[in-house]
Amino acid sequence: MSRKVVITGVPGVGKSTVIDGALERLKELGREYWPISFGTAMFELASERGLVSDRDEMRRLDQDVQKELQSGAARAIAQISDDVIVDTHCTVKTPGGFLPGLPIWVLEELKPDVFVLVETDPDQILGRRILDESRIRDLEGYGEIRTHQEFNRFIAASYAMVSGCTVKIINNPDFLLEKALADLVEVLR
Amino acid sequence: MSRKVVITGVPGVGKSTVIDGALERLKELGREYWPISFGTAMFELASERGLVSDRDEMRRLDQDVQKELQSGAARAIAQISDDVIVDTHCTVKTPGGFLPGLPIWVLEELKPDVFVLVETDPDQILGRRILDESRIRDLEGYGEIRTHQEFNRFIAASYAMVSGCTVKIINNPDFLLEKALADLVEVLR
Amino acid sequence: MSRKVVITGVPGVGKSTVIDGALERLKELGREYWPISFGTAMFELASERGLVSDRDEMRRLDQDVQKELQSGAARAIAQISDDVIVDTHCTVKTPGGFLPGLPIWVLEELKPDVFVLVETDPDQILGRRILDESRIRDLEGYGEIRTHQEFNRFIAASYAMVSGCTVKIINNPDFLLEKALADLVEVLR
Numbered sequence: 001m002s003r004k005v006v007i008t009g010v011p012g013v014g015k016s017t018v019i020d021g022a023l024e025r026l027k028e029l030g031r032e033y034w035p036i037s038f039g040t041a042m043f044e045l046a047s048e049r050g051l052v053s054d055r056d057e058m059r060r061l062d063q064d065v066q067k068e069l070q071s072g073a074a075r076a077i078a079q080i081s082d083d084v085i086v087d088t089h090c091t092v093k094t095p096g097g098f099l100p101g102l103p104i105w106v107l108e109e110l111k112p113d114v115f116v117l118v119e120t121d122p123d124q125i126l127g128r129r130i131l132d133e134s135r136i137r138d139l140e141g142y143g144e145i146r147t148h149q150e151f152n153r154f155i156a157a158s159y160a161m162v163s164g165c166t167v168k169i170i171n172n173p174d175f176l177l178e179k180a181l182a183d184l185v186e187v188l189r
Numbered sequence: 190m191s192r193k194v195v196i197t198g199v200p201g202v203g204k205s206t207v208i209d210g211a212l213e214r215l216k217e218l219g220r221e222y223w224p225i226s227f228g229t230a231m232f233e234l235a236s237e238r239g240l241v242s243d244r245d246e247m248r249r250l251d252q253d254v255q256k257e258l259q260s261g262a263a264r265a266i267a268q269i270s271d272d273v274i275v276d277t278h279c280t281v282k283t284p285g286g287f288l289p290g291l292p293i294w295v296l297e298e299l300k301p302d303v304f305v306l307v308e309t310d311p312d313q314i315l316g317r318r319i320l321d322e323s324r325i326r327d328l329e330g331y332g333e334i335r336t337h338q339e340f341n342r343f344i345a346a347s348y349a350m351v352s353g354c355t356v357k358i359i360n361n362p363d364f365l366l367e368k369a370l371a372d373l374v375e376v377l378r
Numbered sequence: 379m380s381r382k383v384v385i386t387g388v389p390g391v392g393k394s395t396v397i398d399g400a401l402e403r404l405k406e407l408g409r410e411y412w413p414i415s416f417g418t419a420m421f422e423l424a425s426e427r428g429l430v431s432d433r434d435e436m437r438r439l440d441q442d443v444q445k446e447l448q449s450g451a452a453r454a455i456a457q458i459s460d461d462v463i464v465d466t467h468c469t470v471k472t473p474g475g476f477l478p479g480l481p482i483w484v485l486e487e488l489k490p491d492v493f494v495l496v497e498t499d500p501d502q503i504l505g506r507r508i509l510d511e512s513r514i515r516d517l518e519g520y521g522e523i524r525t526h527q528e529f530n531r532f533i534a535a536s537y538a539m540v541s542g543c544t545v546k547i548i549n550n551p552d553f554l555l556e557k558a559l560a561d562l563v564e565v566l567r
Contacts, residue, residue, distance in 0.1 A: 015530075030479045030493040067353070085377075090410055091349075094355055096302075096303050096355040096357060096376055097303060097304070097355035097356045097357030097358070097376070097377065098346075098349065098355060098356045098357075099349075099353075099355045100346075100350050100353060102350070103349075103350055103351070103352075103353040104350055104351050104353075105353075109349075113474075114474050114475060115475070116475075147358070150342075151342070151346060151356070153528075153529065153532060154342060154343045154345075154346035154347075154532045154534075155346035155347070155349060155350055155537070157343070157346070157347075157476075157478075157529060157533035157535070157536055158346055158347035158350040158532075158533070158535075158536035158539070159349075159350060160469075160476065160477075160483070160533060161347070161351065161478050161480070161481055161482055161485075161540065162482050162539060163481075163483075163537075164445070164477075164478060164481040164483075166472055166474040166475035166477045167475045167476045167477060167529070168474060168475030168476075169475070170526070173466035174511055183214045185472070186252070186473065187475070196426065253551075256542070258542075280538075283544055284565070285491075285492050285544040285546060286492060286493070286494075286544035286545045286546030286547070286565070286567055287538065287544060288538075288542075288544045289535075289538045289539050289542060291539070292538075292539055292540070292541075292542040293539055293540050293542075294542075296539075336547070339531075340531065340535060340545070343532045343534075343535035343536075344535035344536070344538060344539055345532060346532070346535070346536075347535055347536035347539040347540075348539060349535045350536070351539065
């Protein structure tokens with residue numbers, strides 16, 4: 001059976017860099033994973049069904065439709081016969097609070113084997129966000145980023161309880177990307 | 190569809206003050222929520238069914254009957270067509286440990302949209318408990334109150350995973366009630 | 379109905395000492411619990427079914443078979459008419475991350491009443507592991523043990539949400555075993 005790895009991290013933690021680097025190293029080892037963005041999978045499903053014509057419209061969809069798209073995307077990913085690494089949000093910080101990225105209806109379809117949390121010191125995340133000029137992000141402070149990362153651990157534990165997946169914390173601090181990549185490769189190989 | 194907000198906080202955190210103040214401000218803005226006490230809803234259901242004649246008898250009910258009353262109260266609240274704010278306990282501290290206030294059978298009926306945790310520094314909670322002469326409470330120390338608040342965050346994350354609700358942390362520190370009210374109004378408006 | 383208590387703690391926390399001591403004191407009080415090791419219950423079930431001949435083979439079983447053995451062992455324990463105390467792992471630390479000891483399919487069969495976490499300061503656990511010559515264990519540092527204990531609290535909260543059990547934290551520090559035993563006896567009596 002194919003292996004399903006979910007990988008998450010707060011904005012600015014360097015998730016994409018870690019994923020890309022690890023997949024490259026794995027390829028050199030003859031081990032392949034199919035990288036999937038959960039958001040893109042949902043958007044493609046919504047487009048196919050004629051519900052949206054661009055990504056901005058996703059947010060305006062009815063809550064029940066969004067739930068159905070989440071389940072549908074999870075179901076589609078679960079049917080892929082290759083090993084996959086699914087890039088998504090553990091929780092999304094919204095004005096109404098932390099929104100779970102993998103509610104039970106997603107977990108029951110996706111059935112992940114491993115759930116990865118990419119983390120680092122909130123100060124470093126703050127620094128990376130400030131340097132990243134490509135995206136405009138709300139400026140959060142140290143305490144808020146820490147709380148978000150902590151809450152992600154709390155909810156990741158409940159994801160494991162429901163799906164039976166393991167939860168792996170990968171630390172991605174400044175100057176130690178190679179260590180983070182080696183840790184992730186170790187989990188994925 | 191009506192909006193269902195659940196609001197919780199450890200004893201002494203000032204939950205009632207925050208709820209009352211926010212609902213008053215919302216009314217001024219022309220926005221109404223129906224405030225519901227989950228404990229009262231359970232008691233009323235038990236009275237209707239002739240199971241109890243006063244609230245003290247609730248505790249002595251058989252565990253399966255209590256579960257059935259929890260589900261029943263949650264179902265009744267879910268059917269209300271107005272927006273509701275449900276005041277309950279995230280967990281109750283009992284001699285046997287932390288008891289979940291919203292086990293899965295409650296969440297599956299209630300389907301909350303937002304789960305609010307009202308929090309503040311344990312020292313301030315301790316101070317408020319000592320000053321509150323209207324209730325006799327077991328005296329807990331700083332560490333115990335901190336652990337209770339932390340555990341409430343942990344379990345709130347699992348409530349979100351099952352129901353898909355957001356989890357909003359509202360800080361209610363001394364001298365800053367207006368800020369707490371503004372934060373809650375922002376979530377509820 | 380019989381009472382089902384689950385007791386967990388990271389390796390080296392002194393779980394067995396606490397269980398044995400508490401059960402002895404309870405016996406003196408005329409209160410009996412049947413101690414069960416969840417791992418042994420799973421192994422016995424696997425042996426009965428001719429799946430394994432020794433415990434080492436358990437690990438090599440197919441994942442679906444392991445799940446079925448977990449459910450089966452939980453179901454068998456749930457049918458015991460005596461009060462039981464089930465010794466198991468809250469999470470197991472594996473190379474792929476923290477693996478839940480009581481995923482939802484175990485909780486739904488077992489329906490525990492109380493979930494106990496035996497904890498102490500990571501430094502003391504480190505010290506006990508070094509002194510315990512009977513077992514060879516991977517040497518973890520303070521931070522790793524702390525993270526493991528914290529993660530166990532997070533997931534215990536989700537166990538409570540699903541099963542409705544209480545979560546009791548029993549502190550088992552150096553020189554204070556009698557206090558830990560008294561606390562556990564208080565919960566079990």
